[in-house]
Amino acid sequence: xxxxxHGIETPNLIHSNTLNEIVMDIQEKDRHDxxxxxxxxxxxxxxxxxQNSPIRMGExxxxxxxxxxxxxxxxxxxxxxxxxxx
Numbered sequence: 001x002x003x004x005x006h007g008i009e010t011p012n013l014i015h016s017n018t019l020n021e022i023v024m025d026i027q028e029k030d031r032h033d034x035x036x037x038x039x040x041x042x043x044x045x046x047x048x049x050x051q052n053s054p055i056r057m058g059e060x061x062x063x064x065x066x067x068x069x070x071x072x073x074x075x076x077x078x079x080x081x082x083x084x085x086x
Contacts, residue, residue, distance in 0.1 A: 019045060019063050022052045026070045035071060035078035039064030061086055 003011050044058035053066045061083060072078050 017049065019049045019052065019067060021067065023054060023066055023070045031071055031073040031076065033073050033076045035068055035076065037068050038081040041083045
């Protein structure tokens with residue numbers, strides 16, 4: 001809806017699970033200065049996805065935080081919505 005309101009009628013969207021990316025393989029060219037995110041909560045991740053992060057656990061919120069931290073540039077900033085039991 002936000003893209004429609006801003007005049008983006010044909011966005012280039014890719015439907016995938018970003019947690020499939022191996023966190024340890026993220027390079028400096030893949031990092032961003034600012035990250036704003038609202039990661040998914042509640043559903044667990046399979047063992048294959050858990051192997052992509054240095055700290056392996058099934059909780060999606062923790063895996064997402066690792067992923068977002070790895071994508072943040074050294075002098076970058078971020079804001080992430082987290083659940084109250086995090």
